[in-house]
Amino acid sequence: MELDQLTECYKAMADKTRLNILALLRHEELCVCELVEILKMTQPSISQHLRKLKQAKLVKERRNSQWIFYSIDGEIYPFIKANLEALPDMSEKIEQLKQSGGKVCC
Amino acid sequence: MELDQLTECYKAMADKTRLNILALLRHEELCVCELVEILKMTQPSISQHLRKLKQAKLVKERRNSQWIFYSIDGEIYPFIKANLEALPDMSEKIEQLKQSGGKVCC
DNA sequence: ATATTATATAAACATATGGTTATATACTAA
DNA sequence: TTAGTATATAACCATATGTTTATATAATAT
Numbered sequence: 001m002e003l004d005q006l007t008e009c010y011k012a013m014a015d016k017t018r019l020n021i022l023a024l025l026r027h028e029e030l031c032v033c034e035l036v037e038i039l040k041m042t043q044p045s046i047s048q049h050l051r052k053l054k055q056a057k058l059v060k061e062r063r064n065s066q067w068i069f070y071s072i073d074g075e076i077y078p079f080i081k082a083n084l085e086a087l088p089d090m091s092e093k094i095e096q097l098k099q100s101g102g103k104v105c106c
Numbered sequence: 107m108e109l110d111q112l113t114e115c116y117k118a119m120a121d122k123t124r125l126n127i128l129a130l131l132r133h134e135e136l137c138v139c140e141l142v143e144i145l146k147m148t149q150p151s152i153s154q155h156l157r158k159l160k161q162a163k164l165v166k167e168r169r170n171s172q173w174i175f176y177s178i179d180g181e182i183y184p185f186i187k188a189n190l191e192a193l194p195d196m197s198e199k200i201e202q203l204k205q206s207g208g209k210v211c212c
Numbered sequence: 213a214t215a216t217t218a219t220a221t222a223a224a225c226a227t228a229t230g231g232t233t234a235t236a237t238a239c240t241a242a
Numbered sequence: 243t244t245a246g247t248a249t250a251t252a253a254c255c256a257t258a259t260g261t262t263t264a265t266a267t268a269a270t271a272t
Contacts, residue, residue, distance in 0.1 A: 032220095152249095
């Protein structure tokens with residue numbers, strides 16, 4: 001692959017928040033406000049991280065009425081599956097979101 | 107894996123020069139001055155990139171008299187092989203080094 | 213239309229990063 | 243020991259990055 005494209009990919013992954021987002025999206029697609037809720041960060045911050053991931057083609061978005069749902073893309077990277085599998089399991093966080101009714105608002 | 111360790115790994119890979127170094131080391135171990143020669147960069151710059159790669163445990167070093175040879179490590183990462191395979195082939199650069207006698211000096 | 217909710221973007225700022233130059237350290241050779 | 247070669251480290255600087263606050267845009271609901 002092209003080094004420039006690969007560099008952009010690894011830059012996108014070179015941040016703890018963004019790895020957290022990828023780890024969460026491994027379980028299921030999530031909208032911005034759900035990520036804000038789970039990661040306890042401000043909405044603009046999450047949005048900008050998502051933009052980077054999108055620019056690197058690691059995630060894709062899908063609009064559903066007022067919400068925009070993000071999910072893993074990464075089709076263009078032959079190694080993406082192996083990398084995602086190394087990410088920690090986040091099912092607990094997802095569970096907590098559902099328990100707290102956070103899933104309802106979206 | 108731990109997110110902090112993974113973040114450090116991807117940070118280490120999030121630079122074109124360092125991806126170049128990894129791509130080169132895929133072929134064979136190289137010393138600092140050979141990398142300087144191939145990549146046309148200053149010695150301190152290469153040394154600092156190597157330090158980052160070493161701290162992230164992506165490369166290891168071996169001293170042989172006055173030279174320090176670097177090679178791929180990455181044992182701790184389950185995905186490292188898949189990632190290295192996505193790097194471009196650098197055999198031409200290695201060939202050029204050998205042809206130019208650059209391999210002799212080290 | 214207006215208010216509300218979800219998301220994106222912009223501006224400002226502090227910190228991180230990568231390159232350069234200068235210098236220190238480690239080993240070799242004489 | 244002294245000189246030479248290979249590598250590492252430090253100091254400095256310019257640029258990149260991540261966060262925050264404020265504001266803009268888009269869709270929904272009344």
